[in-house]
Amino acid sequence: MPVQAITPRNGKKTARARRHPEVFTETSPSRAQARTLTGIFLDTGHLPEIQKYHALGIIRGVTTNPTILAKSGLAVGWSGIEDRCRAIARLIDPLPLSVEVTTNEPDDMLAQARAFITWGRNVNVKIPIHGPQGGTENLRLVHELETRQNIRINVTAMMSAQQCLLAAMAGATYVSIFGGRVNNMGYDSRQEVRRLRELLDGFGSTAKIIVGSTREVLNIVEWFEAGADIVTAVPSLLDGMLVHPYSKETVQMFLDDGAKLQAERPRAAKSASTR
Numbered sequence: 520m521p522v523q524a525i526t527p528r529n530g531k532k533t534a535r536a537r538r539h540p541e542v543f544t545e546t547s548p549s550r551a552q553a554r555t556l557t558g559i560f561l562d563t564g565h566l567p568e569i570q571k572y573h574a575l576g577i578i579r580g581v582t583t584n585p586t587i588l589a590k591s592g593l594a595v596g597w598s599g600i601e602d603r604c605r606a607i608a609r610l611i612d613p614l615p616l617s618v619e620v621t622t623n624e625p626d627d628m629l630a631q632a633r634a635f636i637t638w639g640r641n642v643n644v645k646i647p648i649h650g651p652q653g654g655t656e657n658l659r660l661v662h663e664l665e666t667r668q669n670i671r672i673n674v675t676a677m678m679s680a681q682q683c684l685l686a687a688m689a690g691a692t693y694v695s696i697f698g699g700r701v702n703n704m705g706y707d708s709r710q711e712v713r714r715l716r717e718l719l720d721g722f723g724s725t726a727k728i729i730v731g732s733t734r735e736v737l738n739i740v741e742w743f744e745a746g747a748d749i750v751t752a753v754p755s756l757l758d759g760m761l762v763h764p765y766s767k768e769t770v771q772m773f774l775d776d777g778a779k780l781q782a783e784r785p786r787a788a789k790s791a792s793t794r
Contacts, residue, residue, distance in 0.1 A: 573611055579749070678696065735759075
């Protein structure tokens with residue numbers, strides 16, 4: 520597959536087209552199709568949670584990593600990882616599932632990436648931007664997998680716009696910036712997302728911006744406003760988005776007044792029958 524060139528638009532600002540959520544429609548989705556998915560990705564490995572929120576129609580994918588899977592109660596060992604990820608992929612198909620490599624050895628990451636994509640047509644592979652000591656091998660592998668092996672990659676563990684830009688130039692389908700950790704370091708993650716949005720749009724990149732490490736409900740809306748294509752959220756944050764105390768109070772008022780009306784109807788009917 521030829522390498523996709525990313526070229527600037529002669530410095531001219533152009534309006535960004537509105538993106539609409541879509542799903543895979545082919546057994547082997549093209550790069551263009553993989554990049555049309557936009558919305559909230561659920562951050563969990565628990566099947567009951569995924570079933571619950573998928574049934575609501577409000578998620579556009581699921582993300583996992585070794586830490587998430589370790590907390591989800593799956594069976595220990597490679598077979599446990601495979602069984603759980605296959606089950607998730609089947610459940611949410613055709614929405615995408617991100618599965619992260621468990622090693623930082625290039626040959627092992629390559630082998631895992633090839634294995635992961637056999638678990639479901641909607642599986643993409645998460646690879647960190649670099650290892651614990653830095654380095655360039657991970658990015659080289661991202662380029663190899665995306666441009667020569669037709670494997671969709673989600674580059675993860677990034678904390679800055681410049682990291683994400685390089686991942687996009689290497690060919691990554693998704694670039695994941697950890698907005699919550701950026702905030703924890705004393706920076707405004709919204710500015711970093713805006714900067715990244717302008718850079719990718721200016722270079723004509725089709726890479727999707729994922730903002731993760733979400734700490735509060737407000738993050739979700741703010742990061743979408745700043746230009747994120749996708750925001751990851753744990754189930755409790757979706758509950759926080761949905762349930763509002765004034766909504767509860769208002770609905771209770773409606774129910775109370777409805778009960779009064781129901782109680783008055785029999786009396787009104789009886790009064791009418793005695794006339």
